[in-house]
Amino acid sequence: MTLKLALSGIRGRLRNLIVLLAGLVVSIAIFYMFQTMAWNTAFITHNAMINSIQLVYAMGSFLLAAVTLFYVIYAGGFLFSLRQREYGMYMTIGARRSRVRTVMLLEWLVIGGAAIVIGMALGCGLALLVSSLLANMLDTTFSGYRALYGPAVLFTVVFYVALLAVTALWSQLKLGRMRLLQLLRAGDSAERPARAGRGAFWGGLLGLGALLIGYIALTFMEQLREIGLLAATVMTPLGTYLLFMTWLPRLVRRAGRSDRRLAGIRAFTNGQLAFRVRDLSRMLATTALLVALGTGAIAGGIAFLNDAYLKARQSGQYDIVLENPDPQQLELLRAVTFEERHELRVKREDAVAWVARADLEAMLAHTPPVLEDGTVLEEALPGGQQAITWTSHPQWRQLLSGVLPASALGADEIRLADNSYFGAIGTAATTVWFGRSDDFLAYTDIWGELESGRTAYHWSKYDQYQDNLGLAGGTVFMGFFLGVAFLTMMASCLMFKILSGASTDARRYALLRKLGVRGERMRASIRRELGYLFLLPGAAGLLHVLVGMNLFAFILQQPYYRLWLPLLMFAVIYGLYYLVTVWMYNRLALPAPVSGDVPHTRQTGGGTRYPGGSMSRN
Amino acid sequence: MNVSMIEAQNVTKHYHSGRGQIIQVLGGITFTMQAGEFVGIMGPSGSGKTTLLNVIATLDAPSTGAIRIAGTDITTLNARQSADFRARRLGFIFQDYNLLDNLTIDDNIALPLALQHAPAAEVKARVARLMTEFGIASLAGRYPVELSGGQKQRAAAARAVIHKPALLLGDEPTGALDSHNAAVLLEILTHLNREGASILMVTHDAVTASSCNRILYMRDGMLSRELRRTGTRQQFYREILALLGEQDMNVGTAAALREAHP
Ligand SMILES: Nc1ncnc2c1ncn2[C@@H]1O[C@H](COP(=O)(O)OP(=O)(O)O)[C@@H](O)[C@H]1O
Ligand SMILES: [Mg+2]
Numbered sequence: 001m002t003l004k005l006a007l008s009g010i011r012g013r014l015r016n017l018i019v020l021l022a023g024l025v026v027s028i029a030i031f032y033m034f035q036t037m038a039w040n041t042a043f044i045t046h047n048a049m050i051n052s053i054q055l056v057y058a059m060g061s062f063l064l065a066a067v068t069l070f071y072v073i074y075a076g077g078f079l080f081s082l083r084q085r086e087y088g089m090y091m092t093i094g095a096r097r098s099r100v101r102t103v104m105l106l107e108w109l110v111i112g113g114a115a116i117v118i119g120m121a122l123g124c125g126l127a128l129l130v131s132s133l134l135a136n137m138l139d140t141t142f143s144g145y146r147a148l149y150g151p152a153v154l155f156t157v158v159f160y161v162a163l164l165a166v167t168a169l170w171s172q173l174k175l176g177r178m179r180l181l182q183l184l185r186a187g188d189s190a191e192r193p194a195r196a197g198r199g200a201f202w203g204g205l206l207g208l209g210a211l212l213i214g215y216i217a218l219t220f221m222e223q224l225r226e227i228g229l230l231a232a233t234v235m236t237p238l239g240t241y242l243l244f245m246t247w248l249p250r251l252v253r254r255a256g257r258s259d260r261r262l263a264g265i266r267a268f269t270n271g272q273l274a275f276r277v278r279d280l281s282r283m284l285a286t287t288a289l290l291v292a293l294g295t296g297a298i299a300g301g302i303a304f305l306n307d308a309y310l311k312a313r314q315s316g317q318y319d320i321v322l323e324n325p326d327p328q329q330l331e332l333l334r335a336v337t338f339e340e341r342h343e344l345r346v347k348r349e350d351a352v353a354w355v356a357r358a359d360l361e362a363m364l365a366h367t368p369p370v371l372e373d374g375t376v377l378e379e380a381l382p383g384g385q386q387a388i389t390w391t392s393h394p395q396w397r398q399l400l401s402g403v404l405p406a407s408a409l410g411a412d413e414i415r416l417a418d419n420s421y422f423g424a425i426g427t428a429a430t431t432v433w434f435g436r437s438d439d440f441l442a443y444t445d446i447w448g449e450l451e452s453g454r455t456a457y458h459w460s461k462y463d464q465y466q467d468n469l470g471l472a473g474g475t476v477f478m479g480f481f482l483g484v485a486f487l488t489m490m491a492s493c494l495m496f497k498i499l500s501g502a503s504t505d506a507r508r509y510a511l512l513r514k515l516g517v518r519g520e521r522m523r524a525s526i527r528r529e530l531g532y533l534f535l536l537p538g539a540a541g542l543l544h545v546l547v548g549m550n551l552f553a554f555i556l557q558q559p560y561y562r563l564w565l566p567l568l569m570f571a572v573i574y575g576l577y578y579l580v581t582v583w584m585y586n587r588l589a590l591p592a593p594v595s596g597d598v599p600h601t602r603q604t605g606g607g608t609r610y611p612g613g614s615m616s617r618n
Numbered sequence: 619m620n621v622s623m624i625e626a627q628n629v630t631k632h633y634h635s636g637r638g639q640i641i642q643v644l645g646g647i648t649f650t651m652q653a654g655e656f657v658g659i660m661g662p663s664g665s666g667k668t669t670l671l672n673v674i675a676t677l678d679a680p681s682t683g684a685i686r687i688a689g690t691d692i693t694t695l696n697a698r699q700s701a702d703f704r705a706r707r708l709g710f711i712f713q714d715y716n717l718l719d720n721l722t723i724d725d726n727i728a729l730p731l732a733l734q735h736a737p738a739a740e741v742k743a744r745v746a747r748l749m750t751e752f753g754i755a756s757l758a759g760r761y762p763v764e765l766s767g768g769q770k771q772r773a774a775a776a777r778a779v780i781h782k783p784a785l786l787l788g789d790e791p792t793g794a795l796d797s798h799n800a801a802v803l804l805e806i807l808t809h810l811n812r813e814g815a816s817i818l819m820v821t822h823d824a825v826t827a828s829s830c831n832r833i834l835y836m837r838d839g840m841l842s843r844e845l846r847r848t849g850t851r852q853q854f855y856r857e858i859l860a861l862l863g864e865q866d867m868n869v870g871t872a873a874a875l876r877e878a879h880p
Contacts, residue, residue, distance in 0.1 A: 267725055267732045268718070275720040511716050514677060516705025517729055518698050 016082055018583055020075055021115055023492050027071055028119025028160055028468035033127045033490060034485045035066055035152035036145070043144040060482050067489045068288060069163060072494040074106070076167040080174065081500040082588075083107075087175065101172055103348035107170075111166040123156070124148050133478050169378060174546035200246040207242025210235045215547045222554045237289050242541065244458060247538065249278040265517060269525040272505075273532055280497065284537045287494050291541025291570070294486030294549050295455055301479020306561040308468035312440050316370040317461040320447055321404045321434040329450055333433075336443050340366055341435030346408050347417075347425045354425055355400070357381070357416040370436075371398055381416070383574075388414045402458065403428040438467075457511070487570060491577035498533060498581055502588035513591045526585055536579045542567065622686070623785055624651040624674060630681035631669055631839075633831035636686070644670045644680070645839040648769045651818060653688075653784075656811040658827040659820045661836030668789055670836070674818065675708060675787055676700040688784040699771045701864070705733055709778035711819075715770040716763040723773045724749070724758050730781040748776040752806060768799030771872040775806055779815065788819035792826045804829045826864060835861060 004100040024578055035046060038057045087100050128147035135142055154396030214236030217228040224231070277284070320336075322329060340362050345356040360381055365370060368377045382388060388396045400414060408414070408431050417425070437443055440461065447462040545567075552559035628694050633642040642667045651657050659667050672678040674685060676692050683690050688707060696705055710716075710732075717726045724745050725732075749755045752772045756844045762770055771791065779788055792800035792805075800823075812815055821827050828851050836841035845861055847854040 019834065161767065265731065265733065268721070271718065271721040271725060459787040507716075508720070509720055511718065513701070514675070514710055514716075516701045516703070516708070517733060520698075 006173070009457045014582070016588065017079075017111060019580075020079055020496075021076055021111055021118075023496065024072070024115035025122055027068060027117040027489060027492060028115060028156065029123035029126055029291045031064060031068055031115070031159070032123030032152060033130070034060070034121060035480055036147060036149045038125050039151040039155065040145065040149060044473070045140070046144060053267065059484075063290075063293070064485055064489065065159065065492065067486070068159075070286075071493045071496070072160075072163045072167050072351050073170065074500065076171050076494055078500040079108070079111075080104075080171050081503050083444070084503075088414055097176070101175060104171065105168055108164065108168045112160075114162055114167075115242055116164075119160075120156065122151065130481075131477070133613055134435070134473070134480065140508075142474065144326075145477075159441050164363035200250060203242055203245070203499050204247035209237045209248060210242060211239025211241070214239055219550045221551050232548075236544065237285075238550075240288055240544075241282065241285045244537075244540075246282045246286070249274065250279060251495045252277045252532075255586050265512075265521045265525045266523065268508075268512065269528050272508075272529050276529065277534060277536070278499070279501075280533065281608040282495050283494065284533070285540075287490050287537035288540035288544065290490040291538060291574070292544035292548060294483040294490065295541065295545045295566055296483070297479045297486065297569040298483030299479075299545060299549060299563055300416055300552055300559075301476040301483070301560060302566055303549070303556050303559050303563075304472040304475040304479075305469075306558065307556045308465065308472040309398050310557050310561065311468055312461070312465045314374065315440075315461055315464065316372045316374040317402060317464070318434045318444070319437045319440045319461055320450060321403050321432060321460060322450060322460075323433075324431055325433045330448055332446055336435075336446060337438045338435045339438050341433070342366075344403060344434070345422065345429045345430050346405050346432065347422065347427050348407045348411060349425055349427055351412040353404065353414045354417045354422060355414060356422045360416065363493060369399055371395060373398075388416070403432050405432050464609050466496055483566070483569075484573070487573050488577075491574055494537070495577055495581045495584075498530060499584055499588065502585050505589040506591075510591050519590065522590055523586055526589065527582055530578065530582050530585060534581075538574055542570075622650055622716070623651040623653045623655065623688055623727045624649070624818070625684075625686040626674070627652070629670070629673060629680045629685060631666075631673060631678070631681050636762045637643040637730070640820070643839050644673070646683070646757060647839075648839055649834060649841060652817065653816050654721060654811070654814055655832060656807070656817045657819075658830035658833045659818070660822060660833055660858075661820060661842075662865075663822075666839040667836055671787060671789055671820055697835055701749075705730065707754035707782070707784045708782070709786045710779045711771070711791040713790040713793040714796075715762070715767070717731065717770055717774060718778075720760050722759050722761055723754065723765065726762065727780055728775060728835045730777060736853040737837055744780055745776075747826050748780055749773075752776050752800070766799075768802060771799065771803055772806065775803060778798065779810060784816065786815055786817045786819075788817070788821075790820055790822065790848055792821065797825075799876065814865045824855060825826055827858050829851075833858060838863070 038061045044057060083104070087104065089104070090100050091097065124147055130143055131142055131147060214232050214234075217224055217231035217235065221228045221232070248383075252270075253274040256274050325333070344361065344363075345357045347354045364381065370376055377395050377399055377568045379393055381396070382393060397414075404414075422429075442446075444462070444465070451460060451462055452460065512522055513519075546563075550564065626647055626649050629644055629647045630642070633641045633643060635641050653749050654683065659670065669678065672694075673680045674687065674692075676695065680693060683693075687703075690707070692700065696825075717723070718729070721729070723879065727748060728741045731744065731840050746755070746758075749758065751774060752771055754772050754776070757765060757769060757773070763831060767772070771794075775791075778788075786807075788807075792803055805825060807817060807819075817830075818837060819826075819830075827833055828847075831847045834841050834844040835845070842859060843865070845854075845857055
């Protein structure tokens with residue numbers, strides 16, 4: 001009988017429970033993906049570009065666990081809010097409290113168990129997919145990373161079983177403490193919006209000060225060092241919480257009051273919003289902070305990748321250096337637009353490498369060559385058949401070391417020979433072909449192909465690029481996982497927290513319907529209300545990111561380079577959550593379309609689904 | 619002048635139960651209410667009073683039959699039109715007040731006018747006048763939780779009439795009030811009626827019913843009796859008591875008969 005009640009409860013609210021289940025599944029999958037990296041210390045340390053990456057992961061794990069805890073509690077609260085009245089009903093018809101508890105526990109077990117099984121499967125699949133996609137995109141392999149990772153599986157399952165148990169316990173306690181009447185009148189709030197006192201003003205001012213200090217610390221991190229790091233991590237969250245808890249509710253209320261267009265549904269929406277912002281202020285501040293962390297992590301990873309690109313662009317090395325290119329290679333080179341290209345003939349005779357002077361003069365006739373460190377060659381070409389030595393001609397030496405053929409390696413001296421002398425040398429000439437294209441990054445495929453069969457004797461520009469990319473790739477991968485994990489968890493938290501208020505609002509919207517408010521206007525009001533609830537922390541979080549990216553200034557050349565990409569990703573993820581929340585909210589809070597819509601039909605099935613759907617409740 | 623406010627023609631309403639049975643809640647109701655009348659609907663619990671009121675309020679559609687309110691055939695309205703109709707032409711008072719707890723009393727009262735985009739100054743003036751008239755002027759700026767039941771119901775009454783609806787509907791508006799507050803509300807309603815408002819309300823209380831000009835008595839989804847007030851309120855009250863007694867007797871006899879001859 002108890003099981004039957006539980007199952008019938010689940011069936012009755014199937015669609016809402018599916019959303020809850022989906023939320024849990026996503027949370028488990030993401031938590032697992034994160035753990036596949038957090039527990040794989042070999043992989044992290046090998047790929048990290050930051051020394052203290054282990055610390056970052058330890059902190060990340062802790063934060064994610066904390067957010068997940070709240071998330072599961074909110075999800076449990078959402079389930080509870082859906083079912084309160086029903087539990088109350090069971091109890092009025094004489095079901096004992098213990099029985100209702102068992103029903104609730106069974107329900108939670110069924111959902112939790114299903115979520116763990118599906119979530120783990122999805123997590124493995126996603127980890128595999130994301131890692132191979134990223135590896136493909138970045139042209140590397142994440143050696144040592146495993147999508148199906150034993151310790152991660154174990155930890156995730158244990159963690160979630162514990163979490164679900166804690167949540168179950170929590171709602172059991174809540175049910176135990178609630179009186180029957182409270183259950184039946186679920187959501188009849190007896191609070192009046194508190195009027196902000198004088199304390200709120202000073203609290204807000206304090207918050208503003210703290211936030212400013214945090215921002216200053218973030219901006220001048222290089223100078224402030226440890227003190228800056230401490231100040232930023234303490235002051236920024238402190239300021240955010242204070243501002244969200246003191247000034248924001250006032251601001252929203254005042255904005256609502258001074259709204260001259262009090263006409264229409266706006267009066268109602270403003271009232272709702274003022275009510276909500278006060279209730280949710282801590283939640284919104286937390287969202288803002290984690291949005292900042294998540295987006296910041298993604299942006300940081302991408303900034304490292306961009307740094308690899310930038311370094312390649314700025315390097316003075318020649319894009320390609322080929323010895324005696326064969327016709328096939330020359331054919332490949334046709335596809336490249338070169339800004340400069342040169343040929344250098346070299347002959348080796350005993351301890352001397354002879355370089356054709358005419359080739360070097362041709363090089364100079366174009367524009368003075370750029371050296372590897374980016375400076376321009378200023379030295380004159382030595383006259384006669386003088387040797388180019390390390391001490392006498394460092395710039396020439398540096399220039400030539402990047403383009404001399406393998407045969408010239410180990411020569412004691414490099415000497416210049418004019419045409420007739422060069423021709424007379426008895427050994428075979430090697431022609432080195434090298435040049436600089438209009439855009440190194442545009443032709444990476446061609447460089448790769450040209451250099452594929454090469455026995456490396458010097459570190460080419462392409463090699464350097466590949467190396468940077470590999471390192472950055474690891475960071476991008478980690479940043480991406482970390483960021484997406486924070487963002488989705490946080491957005492899910494916000495979603496369920498907002499949704500658990502929906503059943504309370506159902507009565508308000510039922511009343512509005514009676515007063516003759518059209519369905520589309522109620523939907524517009526909900527869109528606006530939830531829009532602000534998502535927008536406020538989103539905007540604050542983005543501001544944090546914009547300021548916070550300064551943090552990377554001491555390792556990256558341009559931390560803000562292509563920042564739009566992570567911001568876009570954030571906007572897409574966050575936007576999707578907003579849409580899902582609005583959709584769910586409409587379903588939970590708005591009265592069902594009335595039979596009055598279609599007059600004279602039999603479309604009046606058994607019972608209204610929504611409390612307060614009819615004129616009175618007798 | 620005799621203008622019809624409500625014309626109900628053979629209105630029925632049935633529900634389909636889960637097991638495929640049809641439950642008849644309204645079994646063909648025909649009545650007319652003139653503009654300016656104050657009509658009470660009485661009847662035992664479950665007789666269909668609330669359902670009838672919901673159908674008239676365009677909150678629920680009748681299964682068959684026709685209803686005209688203030689000249690509008692409400693059975694042909696779509697969802698949008700019926701919402702607009704409710705917003706402009708109807709006012710509601712509920713047993714459980716149904717004020718919005720997230721708005722102040724003034725904002726609650728202003729809501730119907732605000733929803734019609736009335737100019738802010740006009741809305742303010744009307745709210746202030748009504749609050750004075752209904753004796754709740756001192757409560758401006760307060761939230762519903764800070765009010766007593768009687769005060770809440772007076773605010774609800776103010777909200778119900780602020781947009782000058784053609785018809786005021788109430789489902790047991792005094793049901794949750796003590797006798798003093800009930801009397802105050804009835805005075806307000808009577809006063810509104812004298813000024814020309816048409817009021818239709820459901821009640822099970824004879825005192826409340828005695829302030830009406832006419833009582834429609836419902837049983838098993840049908841109108842079974844009608845009582846018109848001809849004399850004083852006191853007389854009408856006694857007549858209503860007599861009617862209720864008689865109906866109780868009928869019910870009792872019917873039950874006794876059923877028990878004797880199953
Ligand atoms: N949505 C519904 N589905 C099925 N039966 C209903 C529904 N609404 C009301 N009823 C039934 O209609 C009858 C009349 O209800 P109602 O109009 O609320 O009575 P009253 O207000 O006179 O007490 C009751 O027997 C009730 O069970
Ligand atoms: Mg009723």
